[in-house]
Amino acid sequence: MSHGFTGTLNAQQREAATTINGPLLILAGAGTGKTRVLTARISFMVNEGINPKNILSVTFTNKAANEMRERIKGMVRDGLGKKVVVGTFHAFCVRLLREFAEHVGYKNNFAIYSQGEQETLIKRVLQTLLVKDETLDPSMALSRISKAKNAGEGLGDPKESLDAAVMEKYMDEMRGLNVMDFDDLIILGVRLLEEHADVRATVQSRHHYVMVDEFQDTNSLQMRLLRALVPAPYNVCVVGDDDQSIYGWRGAEITNITEFENFFPNPHVVKLEENYRSTTPILHTANSLIKNNIGR
Known part of the structure; x- marks a missing residue:
């Protein structure tokens, strides 16, 4: 453990950065240096002889992925940081689906619709299905379809439910056009790994x-993707704040942290508790609120 960069970490950060094999759960609040720990961990792995091409680091936003990518380039020796695979869940699934699209009924040159393009298509679908005096808000229809798809559910019998008929027609049109929406990327990525x-x-x-990173913001589909990606002996490291989740509106499940050991048995748990960003009064106020959380 003589690598220079680990000497600048506190004891908990060093433990997280140098625990490589098996499942690892890092509980880290804002300001505790989690990004620094992740980049130090990758650098340590490369120094230990692990091929950087075999390391995958996933986060939620392009901004976070770009920041991580730049930090890795700056920290990992001999330019090997460029070979580490870094990106968002969606970007990872895009690459996967480009390569194996035919397994899920698509051509590999599929397009990805923007929100505006989705709305144009759903309006066209509604025009073909709605009868006189029937109305259905396009944005609301898309929202219901998205929620159902992410939950792995339908909206009922298309012969009896307008919502279900709209969803069926919308999805048929998308496939016919060789087009995916943002939800499809994860859904079809999961299907690809689970069924093939x-x-x-x-x-x-x-x-x-x-x-x-930001594991508290993963939803059930992303958890399924992770489980399909990581076989025993479960060399998986997740970092999250069990008191903070900002994506509850789109299905994020804090239970992915609290029940992590049910998915990946006997994880090593490290808590990063030293805050380098906030002052003591701020931390005291925040903690006095957080302690009232029910079920984390």
């Missing part, structure tokens, strides 16, 4: 070590 053992084996052979 040969693809799953190929992808697992590339990514021996998987890391996920």
Whole structure:
């Protein structure tokens, strides 16, 4: 453990950065240096002889992914940081689907619709399905479809439910146009890995070590993606704040943290508790509120 960069970390940060094998859960609040720990961990892994191409680091936003990518380039020796696979869940799934699109009924040159393009399509679908005096708000229809798709559910019988008929027609139109929306990227990425053992084996052979930032914001689909990506002995590291989740509106499940060991048995748990960003009065006020959380 003589690598210079670990000497600048506190004891808990160093423990997190140098625990490589098996499932690792890092509980880290804002200001505790989690991004620094993740980049130090990747640098440590490369110094230990792990091929950077076999390391996958996933986060939620392009901004966070770009920041992580730049930090890794600056910290990992000999320019090897460029070979680490860094990106968002959606970007990872796009690459996966470009390569294996035919397994889920698409061509690999599929387009990805923007919100505006989705609304144009759903309006066209509604025009074909609505009868006189029937109305259905396009944005509301898209919202219901998105929620159902992410929950892995339908909206009922298309012969009996207008919502279900709209969803069926919308999805048929998308497939016919060789188009996906933002939700489809994760949904079809999960289906690809869960239903096609040969693809799953190929992808697992590339990514021996998987890391996920902002784990408290993962939803059930992203958890399924992670489980399909990581076979035993579960070389997976997740970082999250069990008192903070900002994506509850789109299905984020804090239970992915609180029940992590049910998905990946016997995890090593490290808590980063030293805050380098906020003053003592702010921390005291925040903690006095957080302690009232029910079920985290």
